Amino acid sequence: MNVNSLIVNTAMADALDVIGDRWSLLVLRDVFLGVRRFEQLRQKTGASRATLTRRLESFVTNDILYKCLYSTTGKRFEYRLTEKGLGLFSASLLSWQWECLWAEQGDNVLPERLFHSSCNHELAIAAVCQHCKCPIEIGDVEWPDLSQHLDSQFQEITAKSKQRRVRSSAKSGLEDLSLVHVSSLIGDRWSLLIIIASFLGVDRYDAFQKQLNIASNILTGRLNLLVDADVLKRVAYQENPPRSEYRLTEKGKTLFPLVMVMRQWAIDWALKDRRVEVLTHKCCKQPLAVDIQCQHCKQKPWAKDVQFQYSDA
Numbered sequence: 444m445n446v447n448s449l450i451v452n453t454a455m456a457d458a459l460d461v462i463g464d465r466w467s468l469l470v471l472r473d474v475f476l477g478v479r480r481f482e483q484l485r486q487k488t489g490a491s492r493a494t495l496t497r498r499l500e501s502f503v504t505n506d507i508l509y510k511c512l513y514s515t516t517g518k519r520f521e522y523r524l525t526e527k528g529l530g531l532f533s534a535s536l537l538s539w540q541w542e543c544l545w546a547e548q549g550d551n552v553l554p555e556r557l558f559h560s561s562c563n564h565e566l567a568i569a570a571v572c573q574h575c576k577c578p579i580e581i582g583d584v585e586w587p588d589l590s591q592h593l594d595s596q597f598q599e600i601t602a603k604s605k606q607r608r609v610r611s612s613a614k615s616g617l618e619d620l621s622l623v624h625v626s627s628l629i630g631d632r633w634s635l636l637i638i639i640a641s642f643l644g645v646d647r648y649d650a651f652q653k654q655l656n657i658a659s660n661i662l663t664g665r666l667n668l669l670v671d672a673d674v675l676k677r678v679a680y681q682e683n684p685p686r687s688e689y690r691l692t693e694k695g696k697t698l699f700p701l702v703m704v705m706r707q708w709a710i711d712w713a714l715k716d717r718r719v720e721v722l723t724h725k726c727c728k729q730p731l732a733v734d735i736q737c738q739h740c741k742q743k744p745w746a747k748d749v750q751f752q753y754s755d756a
């Protein structure tokens with residue numbers, strides 16, 4: 444089995460081109476919170492004009508936001524979500540939930556509570572199989588053996604990863620902004636690849652290197668980053684010479700539904716006619732299609748039915 448092929452099938456790679464950097468996720472977060480106008484977005488996100496302009500242009504080009512005239516006198520525009528953009532709501536909600544679950548005390552500026560007005564309950568979200576409605580768990584997904592057709596996909600992803608490396612590790616000065624966390628993990632292709640390899644059971648340095656064909660300095664850097672972020676932990680398996688393997692922590696395991704939901708978005712909205720490898724949901728033996736569900740009423744939460752409540756509100 445070759446992990447590169449499972450890269451979530453370039454679906455994730457394509458999605459990440461659009462939304463996979465910190466600023467993009469921050470801008471989207473605020474758009475979902477109802478912020479529509481350039482100046483407001485700038486204040487909320489703390490992005491520079493140039494950065495915000497680039498991200499908004501990219502969102503418009505990629506059909507995630509559209510511009511809408513709100514004042515004819517000054518020709519002023521605001522930004523609204525397209526259907527495709529609204530499709531990102533599930534991934535946003537799960538990112539939120541993940542952030543709230545794992546935030547260090549004091550570093551969470553996200554609304555801590557989400558409220559589902561359809562059922563009048565606080566919203567807790569689960570990623571579920573669209574067929575059998577079972578929650579999506581790491582061990583329940585069957586990955587195909589695709590080693591034969593991976594080389595081209597792999598090269599494509601590697602090339603993109605190289606282009607994007609700088610961006611993902613650039614200092615952003617965003618310490619107080621909480622999506623930084625999740626976006627710096629899954630918004631970086633190499634980190635994402637390593638996390639996906641971990642989902643598949645890869646745990647040793649040599650195996651990561653072989654499966655991902657990744658330069659050792661990049662691999663070492665990303666593994667350190669993931670250990671620091673408490674997504675992976677080092678566990679010694681040999682004393683002489685000392686050797687450790689990298690295992691997913693509980694925090695790392697909880698990234699799985701989020702990664703699967705992002706993959707689903709990429710398949711539904713970003714891939715157009717490209718071929719996607721089919722994963723199978725072991726519970727129902729159906730091709731895996733992922734959705735989200737309110738854990739209370741078991742319905743899919745739509746953006747219009749979800750309210751965000753800050754804890755000090």
Ligand SMILES: [Zn+2]
Pocket residue numbers: 572573574575576577724726727728729
């Ligand atoms: Zn199922």
Ligand SMILES: [Zn+2]
Pocket residue numbers: 559561562563564737738739740741742
């Ligand atoms: Zn509900």
